[in-house]
Amino acid sequence: MPRTDCIMRHLPYFCRGQVVRGFGRGSKQLGIPTANFPEQVVDNLPADISTGIYYGWASVGSGDVHKMVVSIGWNPYYKNTKKSMETHIMHTFKEDFYGEILNVAIVGYLRPEKNFDSLESLISAIQGDIEEAKKQLDLPEHLKVKEDNFFQVSKSKIMNGH
Numbered sequence: 001m002p003r004t005d006c007i008m009r010h011l012p013y014f015c016r017g018q019v020v021r022g023f024g025r026g027s028k029q030l031g032i033p034t035a036n037f038p039e040q041v042v043d044n045l046p047a048d049i050s051t052g053i054y055y056g057w058a059s060v061g062s063g064d065v066h067k068m069v070v071s072i073g074w075n076p077y078y079k080n081t082k083k084s085m086e087t088h089i090m091h092t093f094k095e096d097f098y099g100e101i102l103n104v105a106i107v108g109y110l111r112p113e114k115n116f117d118s119l120e121s122l123i124s125a126i127q128g129d130i131e132e133a134k135k136q137l138d139l140p141e142h143l144k145v146k147e148d149n150f151f152q153v154s155k156s157k158i159m160n161g162h
């Protein structure tokens, strides 16, 4: 079982990285696209940050900051052999953003990763996570992270030059 005090010690956790291709299941099978981070970003996570489902804030390149949910782990339903970190942003984008920089601030923990008997139950669990995250993120302590300098830096010229 994840030790909540261990997890919370690292939050908020900020990171950025280029969006890479995963297995293409997020949008095609689940109807919930997830922007996947490269292995390097996953390897740089603090060793004692538990796998599981988290929520927070995200922006793409120098774009607006949106609510997000992120899954860190091996996706037991799919039995992945590599640990992944995948972010679903609660926003409708006009097009895919592979290759762009994704900026992420994780602020809270929702639950451990689970296996499910059916795709339908995986999808409804994820939809439940999204609803819970939306509620939690309206709390003042979480809303303030949206304004963090971390996201301001991503809007600066330095980042736009890439």
Ligand SMILES: Cc1cc2nc3c(=O)[nH]c(=O)nc-3n(C[C@H](O)[C@H](O)[C@H](O)COP(=O)(O)O)c2cc1C
Pocket: 022, 023, 024, 025, 026, 027, 030, 032, 034, 036, 053, 069, 070, 071, 074, 075, 076, 077, 078, 086, 087, 088, 112, 113, 114, 115, 122, 125, 126, 129, 130
């Ligand atoms: C909020 C959220 C919760 C998730 N929870 C689980 C889970 O409990 N078990 C699991 O096997 N996968 C879970 N996933 C991961 C999905 O299985 C994953 O997004 C899907 O396999 C897409 O993978 P892909 O990006 O490689 O295509 C979750 C994803 C999100 C965004």
Ligand SMILES: Nc1ncnc2c1ncn2[C@@H]1O[C@H](COP(=O)(O)OP(=O)(O)O)[C@@H](O)[C@H]1O
Pocket: 019, 020, 021, 022, 023, 024, 025, 026, 027, 028, 032, 033, 034, 035, 036, 087, 088, 089, 090, 091, 092, 093, 095, 096, 097, 098
């Ligand atoms: N709201 C969104 N949240 C996350 N990714 C999105 C969103 N809208 C579009 N995308 C795009 O969808 C891609 C993820 O789709 P997905 O089916 O999970 O494929 P993959 O397996 O390649 O990660 C992201 O890399 C991004 O380019």
Ligand SMILES: [Mg+2]
Pocket: 022, 023, 024, 025, 026, 033, 034, 035, 036, 086
């Ligand atoms: Mg994905």
